[in-house]
Amino acid sequence: MKINRATDYGVRLMVYLATEGGKTVPRAEVSSAMDIPSEFLAKIAQHLARAGLLEIKQGRMGGYRLKRSPEEITLLEIVEALEGEIFLNICVGDPKACRFSSTCKVHLVWKAAREGLRDLLGSIRLTNLIIKERPLQNSQERCCKYN
Amino acid sequence: MKINRATDYGVRLMVYLATEGGKTVPRAEVSSAMDIPSEFLAKIAQHLARAGLLEIKQGRMGGYRLKRSPEEITLLEIVEALEGEIFLNICVGDPKACRFSSTCKVHLVWKAAREGLRDLLGSIRLTNLIIKERPLQNSQERCCKYN
DNA sequence: AAAATTTTGGATAAAAAAGATCCAATTAGA
DNA sequence: TCTAATTGGATCTTTTTTATCCAAAATTTT
Ligand code: SF4
Ligand code: SF4
Numbered sequence: 001m002k003i004n005r006a007t008d009y010g011v012r013l014m015v016y017l018a019t020e021g022g023k024t025v026p027r028a029e030v031s032s033a034m035d036i037p038s039e040f041l042a043k044i045a046q047h048l049a050r051a052g053l054l055e056i057k058q059g060r061m062g063g064y065r066l067k068r069s070p071e072e073i074t075l076l077e078i079v080e081a082l083e084g085e086i087f088l089n090i091c092v093g094d095p096k097a098c099r100f101s102s103t104c105k106v107h108l109v110w111k112a113a114r115e116g117l118r119d120l121l122g123s124i125r126l127t128n129l130i131i132k133e134r135p136l137q138n139s140q141e142r143c144c145k146y147n
Numbered sequence: 148m149k150i151n152r153a154t155d156y157g158v159r160l161m162v163y164l165a166t167e168g169g170k171t172v173p174r175a176e177v178s179s180a181m182d183i184p185s186e187f188l189a190k191i192a193q194h195l196a197r198a199g200l201l202e203i204k205q206g207r208m209g210g211y212r213l214k215r216s217p218e219e220i221t222l223l224e225i226v227e228a229l230e231g232e233i234f235l236n237i238c239v240g241d242p243k244a245c246r247f248s249s250t251c252k253v254h255l256v257w258k259a260a261r262e263g264l265r266d267l268l269g270s271i272r273l274t275n276l277i278i279k280e281r282p283l284q285n286s287q288e289r290c291c292k293y294n
Numbered sequence: 295a296a297a298a299t300t301t302t303g304g305a306t307a308a309a310a311a312a313g314a315t316c317c318a319a320t321t322a323g324a
Numbered sequence: 325t326c327t328a329a330t331t332g333g334a335t336c337t338t339t340t341t342t343a344t345c346c347a348a349a350a351t352t353t354t
Contacts (some may be wrong), residue, residue: 003148003236003257005342011253026300035246040343042301059351060299075256089150099182105276106158109222109267110150116263120256129252152313173329187314189330206322207328 007082009036010044011129014078017054018070018126026063044082051081070126079121086121088113154229156183157191158276161225164201165217165273173210191229198228217273226268233268235260 012034017025027045031038045064048054055067066073080086087093089110095101159181164172174192178185192211195201202214213220227233234240236257242248 001148001150001230001233001235008236008253012247015253037343056301058301058349061352062300075253083148086148088148089155100159103278105278106155106162106222109271109276113264113267116267117260120260120263124256131250131252184314193331203330205320205330208323209329
Protein backbone atom coordinates (compact mmCIF):
# COMPACT_ATOMS: atom_id res chain seq x y z
CA MET A 1 0.00 0.00 0.00
CA LYS A 2 2.49 2.56 -1.21
CA ILE A 3 2.68 4.85 -4.19
CA ASN A 4 5.20 4.01 -6.90
CA ARG A 5 8.50 5.78 -7.24
CA ALA A 6 7.32 6.96 -10.63
CA THR A 7 4.44 8.75 -8.98
CA ASP A 8 6.66 10.53 -6.52
CA TYR A 9 9.04 11.48 -9.33
CA GLY A 10 6.12 12.75 -11.36
CA VAL A 11 4.98 14.98 -8.53
CA ARG A 12 8.53 16.30 -8.11
CA LEU A 13 8.63 17.12 -11.80
CA MET A 14 5.33 18.95 -11.69
CA VAL A 15 6.29 20.90 -8.59
CA TYR A 16 9.58 21.87 -10.19
CA LEU A 17 7.85 23.07 -13.34
CA ALA A 18 5.44 25.07 -11.21
CA THR A 19 8.28 26.82 -9.42
CA GLU A 20 9.86 27.66 -12.76
CA GLY A 21 6.74 29.47 -13.91
CA GLY A 22 5.99 29.07 -17.59
CA LYS A 23 9.56 28.32 -18.62
CA THR A 24 10.43 25.28 -20.70
CA VAL A 25 12.86 23.26 -18.64
CA PRO A 26 15.15 20.62 -20.19
CA ARG A 27 15.00 17.11 -18.84
CA ALA A 28 18.59 17.15 -17.64
CA GLU A 29 17.88 20.09 -15.38
CA VAL A 30 14.84 18.51 -13.76
CA SER A 31 16.69 15.22 -13.43
CA SER A 32 19.60 16.70 -11.52
CA ALA A 33 17.64 19.21 -9.49
CA MET A 34 15.02 16.71 -8.42
CA ASP A 35 17.10 13.52 -8.20
CA ILE A 36 15.21 11.61 -10.85
CA PRO A 37 16.90 9.09 -13.20
CA SER A 38 16.88 10.92 -16.51
CA GLU A 39 15.62 8.15 -18.78
CA PHE A 40 12.94 7.19 -16.31
CA LEU A 41 11.90 10.80 -16.11
CA ALA A 42 11.41 10.85 -19.86
CA LYS A 43 8.84 8.06 -19.59
CA ILE A 44 7.06 9.75 -16.72
CA ALA A 45 6.88 13.03 -18.58
CA GLN A 46 5.33 11.24 -21.56
CA HIS A 47 2.60 9.86 -19.30
CA LEU A 48 1.88 13.27 -17.83
CA ALA A 49 1.84 14.81 -21.30
CA ARG A 50 -0.72 12.27 -22.51
CA ALA A 51 -2.82 13.11 -19.45
CA GLY A 52 -2.75 16.76 -20.50
CA LEU A 53 -0.76 17.95 -17.52
CA LEU A 54 2.40 19.12 -19.22
CA GLU A 55 3.70 20.04 -22.63
CA ILE A 56 6.78 18.57 -24.21
CA LYS A 57 8.88 20.54 -26.63
CA GLN A 58 11.27 18.49 -28.72
CA GLY A 59 14.53 19.38 -30.35
CA ARG A 60 17.15 21.86 -29.33
CA MET A 61 16.01 24.12 -26.48
CA GLY A 62 13.30 21.58 -25.84
CA GLY A 63 12.02 20.36 -22.50
CA TYR A 64 8.96 20.35 -20.34
CA ARG A 65 6.51 22.90 -19.05
CA LEU A 66 3.09 22.95 -17.42
CA LYS A 67 0.18 22.87 -19.77
CA ARG A 68 -2.25 24.43 -17.29
CA SER A 69 -2.00 26.88 -14.44
CA PRO A 70 -0.60 25.39 -11.23
CA GLU A 71 -3.69 26.70 -9.50
CA GLU A 72 -5.85 24.37 -11.59
CA ILE A 73 -3.82 21.20 -11.20
CA THR A 74 -4.52 19.00 -8.19
CA LEU A 75 -2.30 16.40 -6.65
CA LEU A 76 -5.01 13.84 -7.33
CA GLU A 77 -4.74 14.44 -11.07
CA ILE A 78 -1.02 13.91 -11.03
CA VAL A 79 -1.19 10.80 -8.91
CA GLU A 80 -3.99 9.22 -10.90
CA ALA A 81 -2.30 10.08 -14.18
CA LEU A 82 0.59 7.89 -13.06
CA GLU A 83 -1.04 5.26 -10.87
CA GLY A 84 -4.38 4.96 -12.56
CA GLU A 85 -7.55 5.62 -10.64
CA ILE A 86 -7.07 4.95 -6.95
CA PHE A 87 -8.75 1.85 -5.55
CA LEU A 88 -7.42 0.44 -2.31
CA ASN A 89 -8.88 -2.99 -3.04
CA ILE A 90 -9.90 -4.66 -6.30
CA CYS A 91 -13.53 -4.96 -5.28
CA VAL A 92 -13.91 -1.19 -5.13
CA GLY A 93 -13.16 -0.71 -8.80
CA ASP A 94 -14.67 -3.99 -9.89
CA PRO A 95 -17.33 -5.45 -7.59
CA LYS A 96 -17.59 -8.54 -9.78
CA ALA A 97 -14.02 -9.43 -8.84
CA CYS A 98 -15.24 -10.81 -5.50
CA ARG A 99 -18.33 -12.89 -4.92
CA PHE A 100 -18.82 -11.32 -1.48
CA SER A 101 -18.88 -7.73 -2.57
CA SER A 102 -22.65 -7.28 -2.37
CA THR A 103 -22.82 -8.12 1.33
CA CYS A 104 -19.26 -7.58 2.53
CA LYS A 105 -18.86 -4.75 5.00
CA VAL A 106 -15.12 -4.50 4.57
CA HIS A 107 -15.85 -3.52 1.00
CA LEU A 108 -17.66 -0.44 2.33
CA VAL A 109 -14.68 0.53 4.41
CA TRP A 110 -12.33 0.37 1.43
CA LYS A 111 -14.80 2.47 -0.49
CA ALA A 112 -14.88 5.06 2.27
CA ALA A 113 -11.10 5.02 2.53
CA ARG A 114 -10.79 5.66 -1.16
CA GLU A 115 -13.18 8.58 -0.93
CA GLY A 116 -11.24 10.11 1.92
CA LEU A 117 -7.93 9.74 0.19
CA ARG A 118 -9.18 11.13 -3.10
CA ASP A 119 -10.84 14.06 -1.36
CA LEU A 120 -7.61 14.97 0.36
CA LEU A 121 -5.45 14.67 -2.75
CA GLY A 122 -8.07 16.51 -4.76
CA SER A 123 -7.96 19.42 -2.36
CA ILE A 124 -4.24 20.05 -2.85
CA ARG A 125 -3.20 22.17 -5.77
CA LEU A 126 0.22 22.56 -7.31
CA THR A 127 0.40 26.11 -5.98
CA ASN A 128 0.11 24.68 -2.46
CA LEU A 129 3.18 22.56 -3.06
CA ILE A 130 5.64 25.16 -4.23
CA ILE A 131 8.42 25.65 -1.75
CA LYS A 132 8.86 29.31 -0.97
CA GLU A 133 12.34 30.10 0.30
CA ARG A 134 11.07 32.45 2.99
CA PRO A 135 7.54 33.18 4.17
CA LEU A 136 5.83 36.28 2.81
CA GLN A 137 6.55 39.24 5.09
CA ASN A 138 3.28 41.09 5.03
CA SER A 139 0.82 38.31 4.60
CA GLN A 140 -0.96 36.00 6.94
CA GLU A 141 -2.65 34.10 4.18
CA ARG A 142 -2.51 30.34 4.18
CA CYS A 143 -4.29 28.70 1.32
CA CYS A 144 -4.69 25.43 3.27
CA LYS A 145 -3.22 23.55 6.16
CA TYR A 146 -0.36 22.20 4.04
CA ASN A 147 1.56 25.40 3.47
CA MET B 148 -1.50 1.86 -4.11
CA LYS B 149 -3.53 -1.22 -3.33
CA ILE B 150 -3.61 -3.66 -0.48
CA ASN B 151 -2.23 -7.14 -1.11
CA ARG B 152 -4.43 -10.14 -1.68
CA ALA B 153 -2.97 -11.60 1.50
CA THR B 154 -4.35 -8.68 3.45
CA ASP B 155 -7.81 -9.10 2.06
CA TYR B 156 -7.65 -12.83 2.72
CA GLY B 157 -6.52 -12.14 6.26
CA VAL B 158 -9.45 -9.86 6.90
CA ARG B 159 -11.81 -12.48 5.49
CA LEU B 160 -10.33 -15.03 7.84
CA MET B 161 -10.71 -12.78 10.87
CA VAL B 162 -14.28 -11.86 9.98
CA TYR B 163 -15.12 -15.52 9.52
CA LEU B 164 -13.64 -16.43 12.88
CA ALA B 165 -15.59 -13.59 14.45
CA THR B 166 -18.86 -14.88 13.03
CA GLU B 167 -18.08 -18.35 14.40
CA GLY B 168 -17.74 -17.00 17.92
CA GLY B 169 -15.09 -18.73 19.97
CA LYS B 170 -15.06 -21.95 17.96
CA THR B 171 -11.86 -23.40 16.60
CA VAL B 172 -12.33 -23.60 12.86
CA PRO B 173 -10.19 -25.86 10.64
CA ARG B 174 -8.31 -24.28 7.80
CA ALA B 175 -10.17 -26.26 5.15
CA GLU B 176 -13.45 -24.80 6.28
CA VAL B 177 -12.24 -21.20 6.17
CA SER B 178 -10.57 -21.82 2.85
CA SER B 179 -13.70 -23.05 1.15
CA ALA B 180 -16.13 -20.70 2.85
CA MET B 181 -14.03 -17.62 2.17
CA ASP B 182 -12.44 -18.52 -1.19
CA ILE B 183 -8.86 -18.48 0.04
CA PRO B 184 -6.17 -20.82 -1.34
CA SER B 185 -5.61 -23.20 1.54
CA GLU B 186 -1.81 -23.22 1.64
CA PHE B 187 -1.65 -19.46 1.30
CA LEU B 188 -4.17 -19.16 4.10
CA ALA B 189 -1.85 -21.19 6.33
CA LYS B 190 0.89 -18.60 5.89
CA ILE B 191 -1.46 -15.74 6.52
CA ALA B 192 -2.79 -17.36 9.69
CA GLN B 193 0.78 -17.77 10.93
CA HIS B 194 1.38 -14.07 10.46
CA LEU B 195 -1.79 -13.15 12.32
CA ALA B 196 -0.92 -15.58 15.10
CA ARG B 197 2.52 -13.99 15.56
CA ALA B 198 0.79 -10.63 15.75
CA GLY B 199 -1.36 -11.95 18.58
CA LEU B 200 -4.61 -11.75 16.68
CA LEU B 201 -5.53 -15.39 16.48
CA GLU B 202 -4.67 -18.70 18.08
CA ILE B 203 -3.63 -21.76 16.16
CA LYS B 204 -4.40 -25.19 17.47
CA GLN B 205 -2.40 -27.96 15.90
CA GLY B 206 -3.15 -31.62 15.50
CA ARG B 207 -6.43 -33.39 15.13
CA MET B 208 -9.43 -31.09 15.69
CA GLY B 209 -7.04 -28.20 15.22
CA GLY B 210 -7.68 -24.94 13.46
CA TYR B 211 -7.93 -21.25 14.09
CA ARG B 212 -9.79 -19.02 16.47
CA LEU B 213 -9.67 -15.41 17.62
CA LYS B 214 -7.31 -14.72 20.44
CA ARG B 215 -9.15 -11.59 21.58
CA SER B 216 -12.71 -10.37 21.55
CA PRO B 217 -13.89 -9.13 18.15
CA GLU B 218 -14.88 -5.93 19.89
CA GLU B 219 -11.23 -5.24 20.69
CA ILE B 220 -9.74 -5.98 17.31
CA THR B 221 -9.60 -3.18 14.77
CA LEU B 222 -9.26 -3.44 11.03
CA LEU B 223 -6.08 -1.40 11.31
CA GLU B 224 -4.45 -4.07 13.44
CA ILE B 225 -5.28 -6.77 10.95
CA VAL B 226 -4.13 -4.76 7.97
CA GLU B 227 -0.88 -3.68 9.57
CA ALA B 228 -0.16 -7.18 10.83
CA LEU B 229 -0.10 -8.26 7.19
CA GLU B 230 1.13 -5.20 5.31
CA GLY B 231 3.42 -3.72 7.92
CA GLU B 232 2.81 -0.24 9.19
CA ILE B 233 1.02 1.87 6.61
CA PHE B 234 3.11 4.54 4.88
CA LEU B 235 1.89 5.84 1.58
CA ASN B 236 5.36 7.05 0.59
CA ILE B 237 8.82 6.00 1.79
CA CYS B 238 9.62 9.42 3.18
CA VAL B 239 6.81 9.17 5.71
CA GLY B 240 8.32 6.20 7.49
CA ASP B 241 11.91 7.18 6.83
CA PRO B 242 12.52 10.91 6.24
CA LYS B 243 16.19 10.21 5.54
CA ALA B 244 15.19 8.29 2.44
CA CYS B 245 14.70 11.56 0.56
CA ARG B 246 16.92 14.60 0.72
CA PHE B 247 13.93 16.90 0.23
CA SER B 248 11.87 15.65 3.14
CA SER B 249 12.62 18.53 5.49
CA THR B 250 11.15 21.15 3.17
CA CYS B 251 8.92 19.15 0.84
CA LYS B 252 5.25 19.97 1.16
CA VAL B 253 4.11 16.83 -0.63
CA HIS B 254 5.67 14.95 2.23
CA LEU B 255 3.15 16.62 4.57
CA VAL B 256 0.28 15.57 2.40
CA TRP B 257 1.35 11.92 2.46
CA LYS B 258 1.68 12.19 6.20
CA ALA B 259 -1.84 13.59 6.50
CA ALA B 260 -3.17 10.94 4.15
CA ARG B 261 -1.61 8.23 6.27
CA GLU B 262 -3.19 9.68 9.40
CA GLY B 263 -6.59 9.80 7.80
CA LEU B 264 -6.39 6.27 6.54
CA ARG B 265 -5.15 4.87 9.82
CA ASP B 266 -7.81 6.73 11.75
CA LEU B 267 -10.52 5.26 9.60
CA LEU B 268 -9.21 1.71 9.76
CA GLY B 269 -8.58 2.08 13.47
CA SER B 270 -12.19 3.04 14.04
CA ILE B 271 -13.57 -0.16 12.54
CA ARG B 272 -13.80 -3.18 14.80
CA LEU B 273 -14.29 -6.78 13.87
CA THR B 274 -17.80 -6.65 15.36
CA ASN B 275 -18.65 -3.96 12.82
CA LEU B 276 -17.70 -6.31 10.00
CA ILE B 277 -19.75 -9.36 10.84
CA ILE B 278 -22.43 -9.99 8.27
CA LYS B 279 -25.76 -10.55 9.91
CA GLU B 280 -28.11 -12.59 7.72
CA ARG B 281 -31.09 -10.38 8.50
CA PRO B 282 -31.30 -7.14 10.42
CA LEU B 283 -32.32 -7.37 14.05
CA GLN B 284 -36.09 -7.05 14.34
CA ASN B 285 -36.43 -4.96 17.41
CA SER B 286 -33.33 -2.88 17.31
CA GLN B 287 -32.41 0.36 15.67
CA GLU B 288 -28.84 0.24 16.86
CA ARG B 289 -26.06 0.88 14.40
CA CYS B 290 -22.63 0.75 15.86
CA CYS B 291 -21.17 2.91 13.06
CA LYS B 292 -21.88 3.99 9.54
CA TYR B 293 -20.54 0.73 8.15
CA ASN B 294 -23.25 -1.62 9.33
C1' DA C 295 21.80 22.90 -45.34
C1' DA C 296 24.52 21.11 -41.95
C1' DA C 297 25.49 20.75 -37.08
C1' DA C 298 24.12 20.52 -32.51
C1' DT C 299 20.98 19.40 -29.02
C1' DT C 300 17.02 17.33 -27.17
C1' DT C 301 13.05 14.28 -27.01
C1' DT C 302 10.61 9.95 -28.75
C1' DG C 303 9.20 5.35 -28.62
C1' DG C 304 10.09 0.67 -28.64
C1' DA C 305 12.84 -3.02 -26.91
C1' DT C 306 15.05 -4.98 -23.27
C1' DA C 307 16.35 -6.25 -18.73
C1' DA C 308 17.29 -6.63 -13.77
C1' DA C 309 15.31 -6.59 -9.31
C1' DA C 310 11.71 -6.86 -6.18
C1' DA C 311 7.25 -8.14 -4.72
C1' DA C 312 3.24 -10.88 -4.89
C1' DG C 313 0.92 -15.03 -4.89
C1' DA C 314 1.04 -19.17 -4.35
C1' DT C 315 2.45 -24.47 -3.78
C1' DC C 316 5.01 -28.60 -1.96
C1' DC C 317 6.18 -31.60 1.54
C1' DA C 318 8.62 -33.80 5.47
C1' DA C 319 8.15 -33.00 10.28
C1' DT C 320 5.35 -32.15 14.17
C1' DT C 321 1.33 -32.00 17.09
C1' DA C 322 -2.48 -33.78 19.45
C1' DG C 323 -7.16 -36.01 19.73
C1' DA C 324 -9.35 -40.68 19.50
C1' DT D 325 -0.93 -46.18 17.70
C1' DC D 326 -3.66 -44.22 14.03
C1' DT D 327 -5.43 -40.26 12.03
C1' DA D 328 -6.19 -35.57 11.06
C1' DA D 329 -4.48 -31.22 11.39
C1' DT D 330 -0.83 -27.46 11.28
C1' DT D 331 4.19 -25.96 10.78
C1' DG D 332 8.05 -24.02 8.64
C1' DG D 333 11.17 -23.87 5.14
C1' DA D 334 12.05 -24.25 0.36
C1' DT D 335 10.73 -23.47 -4.04
C1' DC D 336 8.43 -21.63 -7.84
C1' DT D 337 5.80 -18.72 -11.14
C1' DT D 338 3.92 -14.57 -12.42
C1' DT D 339 3.47 -9.78 -12.21
C1' DT D 340 5.01 -5.30 -11.18
C1' DT D 341 8.40 -2.03 -10.59
C1' DT D 342 12.24 0.44 -11.87
C1' DA D 343 14.83 1.35 -14.78
C1' DT D 344 18.33 1.56 -19.27
C1' DC D 345 19.63 1.53 -24.25
C1' DC D 346 19.58 3.44 -28.66
C1' DA D 347 18.26 4.59 -33.49
C1' DA D 348 15.05 7.89 -35.24
C1' DA D 349 12.78 12.22 -35.22
C1' DA D 350 12.35 17.08 -34.06
C1' DT D 351 13.90 21.73 -33.62
C1' DT D 352 17.13 25.52 -33.01
C1' DT D 353 21.53 27.58 -34.24
C1' DT D 354 25.25 28.38 -37.29
S1 SF4 E 1 -14.00 -9.84 0.80
FE1 SF4 E 1 -14.99 -7.83 0.89
S2 SF4 E 1 -13.29 -6.41 0.92
FE2 SF4 E 1 -12.43 -8.37 0.30
S3 SF4 E 1 -12.48 -8.30 -1.94
FE3 SF4 E 1 -14.38 -9.27 -1.31
S4 SF4 E 1 -15.85 -7.56 -1.16
FE4 SF4 E 1 -13.83 -6.65 -1.20
S1 SF4 F 1 9.96 14.51 -2.75
FE1 SF4 F 1 8.73 14.97 -0.94
S2 SF4 F 1 7.07 13.47 -1.05
FE2 SF4 F 1 8.64 12.75 -2.46
S3 SF4 F 1 9.89 11.34 -1.24
FE3 SF4 F 1 10.86 13.33 -1.08
S4 SF4 F 1 9.96 14.23 0.76
FE4 SF4 F 1 8.64 12.54 0.20
